[in-house]
Amino acid sequence: MQPFDYNEILDQILDKDDRYHRDAYFFIREGLDYTQHKLAKESNSSEPCHISGQELTNGLRQYAIDNYGPMSNTLLNEWGVYSTEDFGEIVFNLVENNLLAKTENDSLADFANGFDFNEAFVVPYQVSTNPCSDDKAQANPNQN
Numbered sequence: 001m002q003p004f005d006y007n008e009i010l011d012q013i014l015d016k017d018d019r020y021h022r023d024a025y026f027f028i029r030e031g032l033d034y035t036q037h038k039l040a041k042e043s044n045s046s047e048p049c050h051i052s053g054q055e056l057t058n059g060l061r062q063y064a065i066d067n068y069g070p071m072s073n074t075l076l077n078e079w080g081v082y083s084t085e086d087f088g089e090i091v092f093n094l095v096e097n098n099l100l101a102k103t104e105n106d107s108l109a110d111f112a113n114g115f116d117f118n119e120a121f122v123v124p125y126q127v128s129t130n131p132c133s134d135d136k137a138q139a140n141p142n143q144n
Helices: 006-016 022-042 053-078 084-096 117-125 135-139
Strands: none
Touching: 006 022, 022 053, 022 084, 053 084, 053 117
16 A cells, blocks of 8 residues: 555645635644544544534534634634634535545535534624613722
8 A cells, every 4th residue: 555645645636626725624634633533532532433414513513613712713714714614615526526535425415504603603702882770889899
């Protein structure tokens, strides 16, 4: 078996499809590893196993939040990733170039409508602009 150079193959992918930044591919690869290990640990398995597109989508959301917090949406958008469908496109680019494997049941449709990026990555970090309803607490926050 001939060894392969991940970066070289990634260069070939990017030459054919430049919709996504190189970092988006690394994010998917790292997020896949994160998700496989997390699911293996939850099931008390010692070996990572194949995961579905939906499981990967959920894992990528958590991986982004854990690693990038309120910058998740900004970074993903900078890399050309705006939806879970983009996750699927990247995954299948990797599959087509033998950097990831799939089963006969896996499809791009598995990544459709996974979650809304704004709700996952923006809303949880928004600061509430509602005025405090307790005027005394607002005027004297340290007073009991």
